Amino acid sequence: MxxxxxxxxxxxxxxxxxxxxxxDDISIIGSRTTKKIIKFHNxxxxxxxxxxxxxxxxxxxxxxxRFVTNxxxxxxxxxxxxxxxxxxxxxxxxxxxxxVPLPSGxxxxxxxxxxxxxSIFETKHAVDLLKNTIDNTVxxxxxxxxxxxxxxxxxxxxxxxxxxxxEFRKSLVKLNMRSFAKNDASYQVNCIGVRFxxxxxxxLPEDIKYWLKYLQSKEKISYGKYNVIMAPLVVANLAGYYSxxxxxxxxxxxxxxxxxxxxxxxxxxxLNIYDNPILDRSxxxxxxxxxxxxxxxxxxxxxxxxxxxxxxxxxxxxxxxESTGHAGIIVPAPHTVLIDGGRDNLDELIKDLKNGLFxxxxxxxxxxxxxxxxxxxxxxxxxxxxxxxxxxxxTYNIRISDNIMNIFKNIxxxxxxxxxxxxxxxxxxxxxxxxxxxxxxxxxxF
Amino acid sequence: MARLALDRALELDAEYxxxxxxxxxxxxxxYKNGALDTHQSFTISGIALRVLVDGxxxxxxTNIITEKNIxxxxxxxxxNAKASSRxxxxxxxxxxxxxxxxxxxxxxxxxxxxxxxxxxxxxxKSADDNVLDKIKGPIKSMRLYILGFRKEEKIVVNSFxxxxxxxxxxxxxxxxxxxxxxxxSVQKIGRKGGSGGLEIIDNFKIIDKITETAxxxxxxxxxxxxxxxxxMDIIVGSEVAGIIAHECVGHPFEADRILGREAAQAGGSxxxxxxxxxxxxxxxxxxxxxxxxxxxxxxxxxxxxxVKARKKRLILNGKVNEYLHNRETAxxxxxxxxxSARAVNYNREPIVRMSNTYFEAGDYSFDELLEEIKEGIxxxxxxxxxxxxxxxxxxxxxxxxxxxxxxxxxxxxxxPVIEITTYQLLSSLDARGRDVxxxxxxxxxxxxxxxxxxxxxxxxxxxxxxxxRRRAS
Numbered sequence: 008m009x010x011x012x013x014x015x016x017x018x019x020x021x022x023x024x025x026x027x028x029x030x031d032d033i034s035i036i037g038s039r040t041t042k043k044i045i046k047f048h049n050x051x052x053x054x055x056x057x058x059x060x061x062x063x064x065x066x067x068x069x070x071x072x073r074f075v076t077n078x079x080x081x082x083x084x085x086x087x088x089x090x091x092x093x094x095x096x097x098x099x100x101x102x103x104x105x106x107v108p109l110p111s112g113x114x115x116x117x118x119x120x121x122x123x124x125x126s127i128f129e130t131k132h133a134v135d136l137l138k139n140t141i142d143n144t145v146x147x148x149x150x151x152x153x154x155x156x157x158x159x160x161x162x163x164x165x166x167x168x169x170x171x172x173x174e175f176r177k178s179l180v181k182l183n184m185r186s187f188a189k190n191d192a193s194y195q196v197n198c199i200g201v202r203f204x205x206x207x208x209x210x211l212p213e214d215i216k217y218w219l220k221y222l223q224s225k226e227k228i229s230y231g232k233y234n235v236i237m238a239p240l241v242v243a244n245l246a247g248y249y250s251x252x253x254x255x256x257x258x259x260x261x262x263x264x265x266x267x268x269x270x271x272x273x274x275x276x277x278l279n280i281y282d283n284p285i286l287d288r289s290x291x292x293x294x295x296x297x298x299x300x301x302x303x304x305x306x307x308x309x310x311x312x313x314x315x316x317x318x319x320x321x322x323x324x325x326x327x328x329e330s331t332g333h334a335g336i337i338v339p340a341p342h343t344v345l346i347d348g349g350r351d352n353l354d355e356l357i358k359d360l361k362n363g364l365f366x367x368x369x370x371x372x373x374x375x376x377x378x379x380x381x382x383x384x385x386x387x388x389x390x391x392x393x394x395x396x397x398x399x400x401x402t403y404n405i406r407i408s409d410n411i412m413n414i415f416k417n418i419x420x421x422x423x424x425x426x427x428x429x430x431x432x433x434x435x436x437x438x439x440x441x442x443x444x445x446x447x448x449x450x451x452x453f
Numbered sequence: 454m455a456r457l458a459l460d461r462a463l464e465l466d467a468e469y470x471x472x473x474x475x476x477x478x479x480x481x482x483x484y485k486n487g488a489l490d491t492h493q494s495f496t497i498s499g500i501a502l503r504v505l506v507d508g509x510x511x512x513x514x515t516n517i518i519t520e521k522n523i524x525x526x527x528x529x530x531x532x533n534a535k536a537s538s539r540x541x542x543x544x545x546x547x548x549x550x551x552x553x554x555x556x557x558x559x560x561x562x563x564x565x566x567x568x569x570x571x572x573x574x575x576x577x578k579s580a581d582d583n584v585l586d587k588i589k590g591p592i593k594s595m596r597l598y599i600l601g602f603r604k605e606e607k608i609v610v611n612s613f614x615x616x617x618x619x620x621x622x623x624x625x626x627x628x629x630x631x632x633x634x635x636x637x638s639v640q641k642i643g644r645k646g647g648s649g650g651l652e653i654i655d656n657f658k659i660i661d662k663i664t665e666t667a668x669x670x671x672x673x674x675x676x677x678x679x680x681x682x683x684x685m686d687i688i689v690g691s692e693v694a695g696i697i698a699h700e701c702v703g704h705p706f707e708a709d710r711i712l713g714r715e716a717a718q719a720g721g722s723x724x725x726x727x728x729x730x731x732x733x734x735x736x737x738x739x740x741x742x743x744x745x746x747x748x749x750x751x752x753x754x755x756x757x758x759x760v761k762a763r764k765k766r767l768i769l770n771g772k773v774n775e776y777l778h779n780r781e782t783a784x785x786x787x788x789x790x791x792x793s794a795r796a797v798n799y800n801r802e803p804i805v806r807m808s809n810t811y812f813e814a815g816d817y818s819f820d821e822l823l824e825e826i827k828e829g830i831x832x833x834x835x836x837x838x839x840x841x842x843x844x845x846x847x848x849x850x851x852x853x854x855x856x857x858x859x860x861x862x863x864x865x866x867x868x869p870v871i872e873i874t875t876y877q878l879l880s881s882l883d884a885r886g887r888d889v890x891x892x893x894x895x896x897x898x899x900x901x902x903x904x905x906x907x908x909x910x911x912x913x914x915x916x917x918x919x920x921x922r923r924r925a926s
Contacts, residue, residue: 130536
């Protein structure tokens with residue numbers, strides 16, 4: 008499993024070729040990804056898919072010009088031809104004003120423990136787990152389920168002209184299942200881990216049925232401000248967008264409301280949002296970035312205060328600071344998004360909220376203006392109405408229409424339970440709790 | 454090698470085998486705030502395989518193209534199908550459309566490879582200079598432009614006897630313009646382009662369009678007033694018409710969504726298989742999807758299952774007329790595939806997709822649309838939009854938007870919001886302009902994601918009695 012000898016030698020050969028061409032800066036990121044996806048709908052298999060993808064991402068700094076080439080052809084001569092073609096044109100590109108060399112010198116990478124499990128590739132076991140989960144979910148309450156079970160193995164390497172080399176491998180298991188009751192109300196579960204044991208296959212059918220039991224009372228609500236509990240799927244979506252906006256590139260490009268916010272209290276003082284790609288057993292683990300800078304735990308917001316933008320070497324130079332280990336050669340980005348849990352459990356959050364909404368999922372988050380942070384997002388699946396500290400029914404056709412800064416400023420509490428989340432509409436692998444938020448603007452269509 | 458793979462799969466009891474050699478070469482010049490930021494390129498090349506084994510569809514892909522690896526991929530796909538068959542309560546079968554053996558190429562009149570980097574940077578510099586010229590004064594700006602090129606080359610063969618070889622280049626400019634003044638800001642993200650070479654930039658007057666947008670943004674910033682609210686008549690421009698056509702007609706007309714196949718990701722549909730012929734809008738609603746429009750962003754002549762493309766009239770005079778099908782959904786519906794199967798790269802399965810989706814032109818001039826409105830809004834362009842996963846509850850927030858009084862455009866208004874159900878919206882359409890224009894986008898669907906180039910567009914449309922809201926935040 009995971010032979011990548013050809014990729015190692017290809018990277019080495021391309022590197023030597025670039026050195027011979029007199030290139031100033033080189034970063035080569037090689038990766039091999041093998042993946043299987045079992046996709047299902049209407050309680051039946053849709054398709055089984057398998058992937059074996061080898062790719063190279065090559066950054067070249069040459070005569071103060073910057074080039075990035077992503078190529079998945081593993082034919083050495085073809086890759087060299089592509090590179091030579093690019094170098095022959097290099098002088099015709101304009102110089103980059105803020106050009107900066109890649110970092111150099113020996114560094115240690117902290118490889119998180121327990122992030123690779125070869126057993127995930129046992130197809131029969133995956134099919135058994137999925138079949139039991141579907142069979143135990145569908146029945147009197149739930150008429151149909153759809154989703155995917157996905158297993159992935161990743162081997163990633165980086166080699167730079169700064170004298171650095173790193174490699175690691177990781178496994179991922181991801182289950183996404185949406186369950187529909189007979190009246191078409193739905194509830195969605197999404198789990199991600201590094202081994203099958205991280206996914207609570209046995210527990211999920213009961214959890215799904217538990218939430219779908221509240222279907223007796225469907226109500227319309229009116230336009231206005233509500234106190235809201237957001238489930239981890241919602242939190243991961245919004246925190247993902249917000250953390251992306253902490254990228255120095257987006258701040259510079261006018262695609263973020265976080266300009267001039269370093270040192271300012273911009274989110275709730277109860278809130279820590281951070282990246283920790285070196286966490287043991289984390290599905291989002293990665294020990295180095297695309298410039299071979301070691302990754303580390305990085306607070307974006309700590310106790311409400313914005314601590315840093317996310318930087319690669321280029322943006323760090325421009326902002327007169329150090330790289331935070333978030334290259335993205337062009338666009339720095341979070342590796343993972345983590346929010347610390349609070350003290351209460353979900354039942355206590357519901358009780359404390361007294362009156363409001365409990366939104367279990369969202370999608371289609373879109374911004375009117377990234378500088379102001381005005382956005383809307385569409386809750387999907389169950390939206391519960393909370394009255395007197397209890398769930399009293401559910402609603403539909405609503406939209407969160409607010410400002411991303413307000414949302415994170417108005418968080419009042421978090422559940423102590425935290426969940427690893429990653430699905431179709433989550434920007435980054437995330438570990439987040441349920442959160443309670445005051446005064447969320449809700450619009451609706453009836 | 455394809456012959457070898459087909460033979461091996463058939464030997465191993467596959468009922469259907471399909472191979473697609475698929476290469477995309479992409480190049481982007483990123484120009485930020487008046488200077489080149491980065492040049493990046495992507496080459497994605499490999500082979501996709503689908504086999505049908507006892508009613509189970511199995512997909513496999515690889516970019517290591519050796520005889521040994523291709524045979525191994527075939528065997529892996531067959532084994533995966535057999536190992537997963539316990540989950541299959543329904544057998545997949547495919548509609549057998551007419552078989553074609555065809556090669557076609559979209560020509561580049563001004564070839565991308567023949568233009569120097571200086572010439573390409575000059576295109577972006579020219580766009581930026583024109584924008585800066587239009588917004589001079591106290592307004593501060595941030596500008597990001599991407600000049601992009603994508604050349605997609607494919608060979609599709611299958612066990613029905615199909616052989617389709619194609620080469621389609623695309624050129625576009627994506628832009629992000631942000632203007633600020635006196636503590637206020639406006640922002641627009643857009644993309645214009647089409648299939649062909651660099652002549653696309655001139656043919657579609659893309660730089661002029663971006664410049665015009667920047668000018669309108671500056672006027673909104675200087676003169677924009679809070680939007681009036683309540684029930685009123687509206688005219689939407691081609692960009693808004695296009696997003697309506699794409700989101701609340703195109704997507705819900707995808708037969709795989711109607712059947713529930715995308716329910717856990719991109720979602721379902723408000724339509725059911727029985728809804729052909731159902732009246733869902735006024736008689737003015739005529740929406741089509743047509744991949745054969747020359748120079749279009751979603752251009753192709755044969756889909757990724759080898760079926761010959763044609764125009765599909767999704768809604769005809771307000772009635773559901775035709776869904777978008779691939780061979781699998783066509784077989785279930787008992788109709789022929791209408792060539793809507795597309796895959797964005799070699800490592801993606803072909804699924805039901807739109808191409809160029811639009812409201813058909815009417816016979817009104819823009820002035821004729823305007824003159825019958827006493828009080829209303831002209832929403833020419835938008836930024837924020839979204840729609841629920843059944844495609845019923847949607848919202849469009851205007852950016853380039855204006856107040857109409859007594860048949861005349863009076864002044865810019867700030868962020869009018871249309872938040873409405875599909876049935877309400879489509880039932881309110883009462884007139885269509887002659888001025889069809891298209892916009893380019895990357896449509897999202899599939900697991901893993903398959904952002905695929907499309908056009909969306911239409912003429913100016915007039916809707917009666919629409920509830921306009923202000924954006925609250």
